Amino acid sequence: MKLALFDLDHTLIPIDSDHAWGEFATRIGWADPVEFKRRNDAFYEQYKAGTLDIHEYIRFTTEPVRRHGPGASAEAHTRFMREVVGPAITPQARALVEAHRKAGEQIAIVTATNEFVTRPIAHSFGVQELIAVELARGPGGWYSGDIAGTPSFREGKVTRVAEWLAARGRGWGDVDITFYSDSRNDLPLLEKVQHPVATNPDDTLRATALARGWRILELFKEQQ
Template identity: 65%
Template sequence: MRLALFDLDHTLIPIDSDYSWGQFTVTLGWRDAETHTRANDAFYEQYKAGTLDIHEYIRFSVAPLAEHGAQKSDAAHRRFMDEVIRPAMKPVAFDLVRQHQDAGDTVIIVTATNEFVTRPIAEAFGVDELIAIDLERDAQGEPTGAIRGTPSFREGKVARVEQWLAARGHSWASVAHSTFYSDSINDLPLLEKVHEPVATNPDARLRPIASERGWRILNLFE
């Protein structure tokens, strides 16, 4: 098995899908613009600084889904894909994914954004395998605001890939080669785990680490 792992936000797309979805709910009138933007900005700064409490953030970010229900939320997400995500998707990112698929690599998007936001984006890239934050749901299928299982965030990304491998009778030892593309200092644990870490559009904290360690730096959106 050869793995090609991709972070999503600011790696395969030049925006943060989670942050953008939050702002999109404001345009829908689902949230007060000033209150939501202030909180969303604060969480985003915490994420960039590596200090985000992922459980607190998920409670905040998925609240509108439960409030408006699955049918309305799914319809809103289709608009979000058409108006925000697809215009941001770049041919160079599609090409990179296809290169690995054509080489026979198993391509997985491994993201700290929740599966509601990211599943349609993975599908738009033609990627079947997605490791994202799984949302706990109630008997009606609505998100409770809690995370189901291990969040795919920081060290949790390593654990979730290990779980994915184990479910298919594999382990890290049986992976012939693994590549991980990411922009974020939050993904340092998984970057350190794979055979070939690629700092992709790296943030200000990841870039000097990548340079010092001799990792490939890919500025995908230049």
């Protein structure tokens, strides 16, 4: 089985969807414009530095959604897709996914961003298989602010992909995997697969890719 895995933020789309959702939530009045932005920016810097506490971040970033409930949140996300994410998706990114699809490969997006933010984005690429941070639900059936299971972050991506494969009766030796990512945070999974592709890589990942002879793809520069 040939499998094409894609990170999402700064890999398939040239924005961080989690951070962008926080900015959008602030813009529509769902969060304090000063304090939320300060904390959102700080968490984003921690992510880029590889020091993010994913549990703390999920409690923070889902607070506006938890407070407004499923109906209003779904409506807000539709607007977020229309105003922020949709315009950011490039023909080059769609073509890359489509090339793997036409080659008969199974496609999945593997992201450290939570399922609420990312599932509609995955669907916009025609990708049904999403491995994202799963959100636990409280007694009322809505998000509690906790993470369900292993977060798909850093080493957790390896665990979650292994679980995904096991659910289909397969292991690492049964698949030929290409994985596209921009981030140093994804080195554990990049090192696990047969075909790592450093895509729009950060400085640390670029240096690693050059040292190990990994393919480097500048997906967004190719549109300029």
